Amino acid sequence: MDHSDKGLTRRDFTKVAAGAAASFAILSGRPGKADANVDTLKVGLLGCGGRGTSAAINILEGDNNVQLVAMADVFADRLNSSREKIKNSEKELVAKGYAVEDDHCFTGLDAYEKILQTDIDILLEATLPYSRSIHLLAAAKAGKHIFTEKPVAVDPTGIRRVLEAAKICEEKKKCVVAGTQRRHHRPYMETIKKLHDGAIGEVVALRAYWCGTLPFCHDRKPGWTDLEYRLRNWINYCWTSGDNIVEQHIHNLDVCNWVMNGHPVSVLASGGRVWKPREEKYGDLWDNFSCDYEYPNGVHMASFSRHWDGCAENVSEAAVGTKGKSTCRDLAPGVDETSGYIWEHRDLVAAIRGNAPYLNELQRVAESTMTAIMGRMAAYSGKLVTWDDALNSDLSIVPDVVAWDRPYPVGPIPIPVDKSKY
Numbered sequence: 001m002d003h004s005d006k007g008l009t010r011r012d013f014t015k016v017a018a019g020a021a022a023s024f025a026i027l028s029g030r031p032g033k034a035d036a037n038v039d040t041l042k043v044g045l046l047g048c049g050g051r052g053t054s055a056a057i058n059i060l061e062g063d064n065n066v067q068l069v070a071m072a073d074v075f076a077d078r079l080n081s082s083r084e085k086i087k088n089s090e091k092e093l094v095a096k097g098y099a100v101e102d103d104h105c106f107t108g109l110d111a112y113e114k115i116l117q118t119d120i121d122i123l124l125e126a127t128l129p130y131s132r133s134i135h136l137l138a139a140a141k142a143g144k145h146i147f148t149e150k151p152v153a154v155d156p157t158g159i160r161r162v163l164e165a166a167k168i169c170e171e172k173k174k175c176v177v178a179g180t181q182r183r184h185h186r187p188y189m190e191t192i193k194k195l196h197d198g199a200i201g202e203v204v205a206l207r208a209y210w211c212g213t214l215p216f217c218h219d220r221k222p223g224w225t226d227l228e229y230r231l232r233n234w235i236n237y238c239w240t241s242g243d244n245i246v247e248q249h250i251h252n253l254d255v256c257n258w259v260m261n262g263h264p265v266s267v268l269a270s271g272g273r274v275w276k277p278r279e280e281k282y283g284d285l286w287d288n289f290s291c292d293y294e295y296p297n298g299v300h301m302a303s304f305s306r307h308w309d310g311c312a313e314n315v316s317e318a319a320v321g322t323k324g325k326s327t328c329r330d331l332a333p334g335v336d337e338t339s340g341y342i343w344e345h346r347d348l349v350a351a352i353r354g355n356a357p358y359l360n361e362l363q364r365v366a367e368s369t370m371t372a373i374m375g376r377m378a379a380y381s382g383k384l385v386t387w388d389d390a391l392n393s394d395l396s397i398v399p400d401v402v403a404w405d406r407p408y409p410v411g412p413i414p415i416p417v418d419k420s421k422y
């Protein structure tokens with residue numbers, strides 16, 4: 001897969017970057033209707049791993065007139081195990097909605113192009129952060145409704161690709177829901193509505209934590225090329241995952257942006273790698289980030305993101321106001337607690353069918369992804385990073401060519417201090 005010709009080339013960056021900040025202002029989730037109101041919605045799953053398989057189950061279990069008709073993954077074994085799991089689901093609606101024929105199963109690095117050529121109405125994009133922006137732009141151009149997992153990119157180059165996709169979806173009135181869960185979780189929705197209505201007064205400070213453990217770390221198997229290993233052990237490499245602040249902490253940063261109805265304007269950050277051995281399987285990521293973000297009105301958000309075993313775990317958000325404080329989900333007693341994973345798909349299908357207003361979340365998930373990326377840029381560089389500088393940066397961390405036979409060495413691990421002084 002040659003990334004340079006699937007989206008923006010390096011030469012295009014400066015030109016497109018100039019318009020990128022404006023793009024954020026143009027799309028605002030205008031009311032209206034999606035272009036389709038079809039009875040049976042046909043779904044294709046791209047990225048048949050853990051999350052993708054669950055997303056397919058979630059959309060099938062949420063509606064009795066949705067069919068899964070196509071599946072695609074870079075690896076045949078991932079596709080086959082996902083297919084078996086969905087086909088054999090004990091959930092009635094899932095088994096009923098499974099309708100995947102062999103000729104609608106696609107593997108390889110170009111599997112995304114093949115699934116987009118089928119007659120699916122909705123693409124579920126659940127591959128990896130590094131490839132998502134390319135897939136989203138292709139899906140937008142192909143005129144599909146989209147459910148996309150997060151984060152939507154790993155660098156500003158990818159973000160600009162997603163902004164282009166957002167505009168195309170808006171023009172074609174194709175709906176997009178992003179898998180940031182909390183945006184569709186009713187207790188969060190109800191609470192944040194109350195915060196916007198002044199329940200705790202004026203918000204003066206925010207806190208976002210993803211203090212957790214290392215999700216997984218796989219040993220390399222004989223016969224795996226560099227690329228196969230990078231993709232199967234993806235959470236440990238910066239170009240495939242974006243580092244933990246982008247891959248996981250985006251959920252909490254997204255909540256704070258939601259409370260603030262916007263994104264930060266600058267960030268100062270630090271962090272490092274304190275426990276991971278310098279082994280290929282542990283990759284090139286840091287294991288902790290601490291960021292101080294500032295919003296346009298001077299409000300600060302304290303953000304911690306880390307992968308430390310055996311330490312305090314805390315995945316949460318908080319807003320402090322002039323009249324009180326909130327966990328951003330605590331002001332909704334008795335509200336439906338059904339998982340955001342289910343509601344994401346119910347809300348998407350309702351918008352596509354015209355039973356709810358047109359929904360396009362690509363811009364706001366691009367903003368939250370960009371918030372995480374600028375935190376990483378500030379931490380890796382040791383510099384204060386502004387939103388405009390980050391968004392207009394030509395930083396591109398995904399290799400220009402992603403192919404099975406190429407070497408993809410690990411690292412180096414970023415060191416922010418100016419080594420010339422020592």
Ligand SMILES: NC(=O)c1ccc[n+]([C@@H]2O[C@H](COP(=O)([O-])OP(=O)(O)OC[C@H]3O[C@@H](n4cnc5c(N)ncnc54)[C@H](O)[C@@H]3O)[C@@H](O)[C@H]2O)c1
Pocket residue numbers: 046047048049050051052072073074075078079108109111112126127128129131149150151179180181231247
């Ligand atoms: N919203 C959430 O709460 C949540 C939870 C878990 C994961 N995620 C996100 O979902 C995504 C997938 O995570 P996962 O845990 O399912 O990982 P996974 O490794 O289980 O699944 C990823 C799948 O994508 C496939 N893939 C990789 N590159 C591909 C390409 N170029 N084309 C087609 N297929 C490709 C892999 O072979 C694999 O089957 C990640 O972006 C992750 O951040 C979100």
